[in-house]
Amino acid sequence: MTDVDILIAGGGLNGPVLALALAGAGLRVAVVDPRPADARAGDNFDGRAYALAVASQRLFKALGLWAGLAGDSQPIRQVKASQGHPGDGAAPFFLHFDSAEIEEGPVGYMLEDRFLYRALLAAMGDRVQHLSGVSVVDQRIAAGGVEAVLSDGRPLRARLLVGADGRGSGVAARAGIRRRGWDYGQTALVAAIAHERPHHGIAQQYFMETGPLAILPLPGNRSSVVWSETHDNARAIAALPDEAFLDVLRPRFGDYLGEISLAGARFTYPLSLSLADRYVADRVALVGDAAHGVHPIAGQGLNLGLRDVAALAEILVDAARRGEDIGSDLVLDRYQGWRRFDATSLALGMDGVNRLFASSNPVLTVARGIGMGVVSAVPALRRGFMRQAAGLSVDPMPRLLTGQPL
Ligand SMILES: Cc1cc2nc3c(=O)[nH]c(=O)nc-3n(C[C@H](O)[C@H](O)[C@H](O)COP(=O)(O)OP(=O)(O)OC[C@H]3O[C@@H](n4cnc5c(N)ncnc54)[C@H](O)[C@@H]3O)c2cc1C
Numbered sequence: 001m002t003d004v005d006i007l008i009a010g011g012g013l014n015g016p017v018l019a020l021a022l023a024g025a026g027l028r029v030a031v032v033d034p035r036p037a038d039a040r041a042g043d044n045f046d047g048r049a050y051a052l053a054v055a056s057q058r059l060f061k062a063l064g065l066w067a068g069l070a071g072d073s074q075p076i077r078q079v080k081a082s083q084g085h086p087g088d089g090a091a092p093f094f095l096h097f098d099s100a101e102i103e104e105g106p107v108g109y110m111l112e113d114r115f116l117y118r119a120l121l122a123a124m125g126d127r128v129q130h131l132s133g134v135s136v137v138d139q140r141i142a143a144g145g146v147e148a149v150l151s152d153g154r155p156l157r158a159r160l161l162v163g164a165d166g167r168g169s170g171v172a173a174r175a176g177i178r179r180r181g182w183d184y185g186q187t188a189l190v191a192a193i194a195h196e197r198p199h200h201g202i203a204q205q206y207f208m209e210t211g212p213l214a215i216l217p218l219p220g221n222r223s224s225v226v227w228s229e230t231h232d233n234a235r236a237i238a239a240l241p242d243e244a245f246l247d248v249l250r251p252r253f254g255d256y257l258g259e260i261s262l263a264g265a266r267f268t269y270p271l272s273l274s275l276a277d278r279y280v281a282d283r284v285a286l287v288g289d290a291a292h293g294v295h296p297i298a299g300q301g302l303n304l305g306l307r308d309v310a311a312l313a314e315i316l317v318d319a320a321r322r323g324e325d326i327g328s329d330l331v332l333d334r335y336q337g338w339r340r341f342d343a344t345s346l347a348l349g350m351d352g353v354n355r356l357f358a359s360s361n362p363v364l365t366v367a368r369g370i371g372m373g374v375v376s377a378v379p380a381l382r383r384g385f386m387r388q389a390a391g392l393s394v395d396p397m398p399r400l401l402t403g404q405p406l
Contacts, residue, residue, distance in 0.1 A: 051108050
């Protein structure tokens with residue numbers, strides 16, 4: 001006897017999306033999160049805006065959420081990257097992706113956390129048992145399932161416990177899953193910026209030695225800035241009053257969008273890599289940052305998590321339809337086999353890009369310049385990179401990421 005089929009620890013983003021996919025296919029799901037449900041829904045809770053890959057957008061379509069999100073999203077039509085100092089304008093080796101070169105439309109969509117989270121919260125409604133204000137504090141294997149203990153002392157039995165509880169995953173630690181990783185020595189300064197001129201859906205990424213600066217288009221004449229600096233620089237810049245902050249940002253941002261001002265609160269996120277050794281254990285599976293917390297350099301963290309969600313939901317729903325035990329090793333091993341290689345290689349790839357561009361070694365400087373020049377000059381390579389960024393080269397592709405229901 002279980003209270004639910006699947007208990008999800010973590011009501012951030014990946015947890016609710018997984019819950020909606022599973023509940024939509026008729027499974028009984030509970031989501032537990034220590035944060036009061038309405039706290040994250042506030043306008044000033046989280047400054048992040050996500051670059052959603054086309055595949056992630058298709059997943060939201062399949063879950064019936066995209067129609068409500070589209071109006072608040074901004075299509076990304078072009079991506080431009082250069083190294084050096086953004087105030088200098090286009091650097092010699094300039095990388096330029098234009099979505100007009102692929103048939104799938106925009107490379108992705110920018111969407112602010114507040115809109116995405118609110119939509120998930122509303123959609124969970126009565127379909128998912130959402131327990132907010134409590135956390136999972138213990139877990140043990142019970143006959144035919146797993147029993148979790150909540151911080152208010154309540155036990156909750158399920159056939160499977162999913163850890164969607166972020167980089168410090170307690171579910172993983174209690175299941176004996178070890179983590180590896182390191183601090184990047186960088187903190188991301190994040191803010192929404194208003195500007196005089198339109199961005200035309202162009203995302204800019206400047207690679208600087210102290211860390212990358214991304215200027216990502218939001219609806220209207222606004223952009224989201226993700227500006228990575230060494231911890232010390234970031235601490236000093238974050239402590240500045242708004243006008244002084246803008247004075248430091250201006251020469252880095254450049255003047256291609258005219259005069260800039262702040263369009264919301266400022267946030268900081270210390271950056272680290274955190275990879276779980278395994279994605280599954282007895283009656284446990286990990287998704288999202290609980291499995292792999294990555295550098296935001298290419299805006300792929302949530303997209304990677306949504307690939308986990310799509311794969312795990314498909315495996316669990318298909319297994320349930322065949323009458324299999326959804327928490328069995330046999331079923332969970334399918335999930336790990338599908339996801340672990342893709343996620344680890346992407347995480348380490350982004351780590352490599354960050355190191356490559358953060359280095360002032362003259363040999364590496366020439367090598368990365370040549371590399372960017374080659375990619376930019378060869379149409380087939382450009383299209384390959386764009387499909388990768390759009391999340392369209394996952395093989396095999398989970399059904400939800402193609403927009404099909406489970
Ligand atoms: C600056 C920055 C910019 C980014 N930009 C992008 C981007 O453009 N595109 C992109 O794809 N990704 C981006 N990312 C990555 C993205 O933000 C993360 O990958 C994503 O938010 C992870 O979601 P999650 O649900 O896995 O984890 P989290 O959002 O960390 O949620 C974990 C949840 O678990 C809860 N929890 C913790 N402990 C317990 C417990 N014991 N019991 C129950 N619940 C618990 C927490 O309260 C929290 O709500 C960015 C990240 C950063 C830092």
